[in-house]
């Protein structure tokens with residue numbers, strides 16, 4: 001467990017540019033997905049769904065993105081469309097994390113949404129801890145209605161992120177982190 005806390009103090013995402021084949025084995029992918037289900041979830045509403053996208057489905061998603069991008073940007077050029085076609089080919093495995101909330105429930109919707117963020121972070125951490133490359137990405141297509149429809153989502157569903165998973169080509173340098181004192185303060189009681 002000491003190892004885990006040390007890991008959390010130095011963990012970094014591995015960006016898709018530094019990611020190659022292979023992706024997680026089936027067993028490891030299942031562990032990553034189960035870690036995503038083992039998150040704080042007020043009221044046990046399971047307000048998240050995970051969809052894996054791999055193999056040929058990645059090129060099919062690319063076609064979906066290309067069409068949606070063209071529709072949203074009628075003046076775009078062929079090079080831009082090609083970038084969209086290849087987005088899901090950047091990693092061997094992608095997990096779409098969908099926030100599925102019930103706004104009528106007594107548990108505030110905000111808390112249901114937060115649980116999806118926890119699911120993303122747990123899966124990211126699980127994959128990184130197993131030594132895989134992993135990055136949490138939204139990009140424009142997480143917010144596009146055509147893309148959401150193609151994934152079979154309801155209009156009210158939200159995409160919390162796409163977790164791109166693969167094998168790292170290099171270890172990342174650390175990036176600047178916030179000053180502890182800018183973020184953390186101690187509360188001593190209400191202002192007089």
Ligand SMILES: Cc1cc2nc3c(=O)[nH]c(=O)nc-3n(C[C@H](O)[C@H](O)[C@H](O)COP(=O)(O)O)c2cc1C
Pocket residue numbers: 011012013014015135136137138139140160161
């Ligand atoms: C909800 C969410 C969406 C993100 N979307 C993107 C994105 O679209 N593109 C991107 O380059 N990074 C995105 N990031 C940032 C990366 O996941 C990550 O924070 C960054 O690569 C460095 O993270 P690290 O501190 O884990 O190394 C997103 C992060 C979050 C939490």
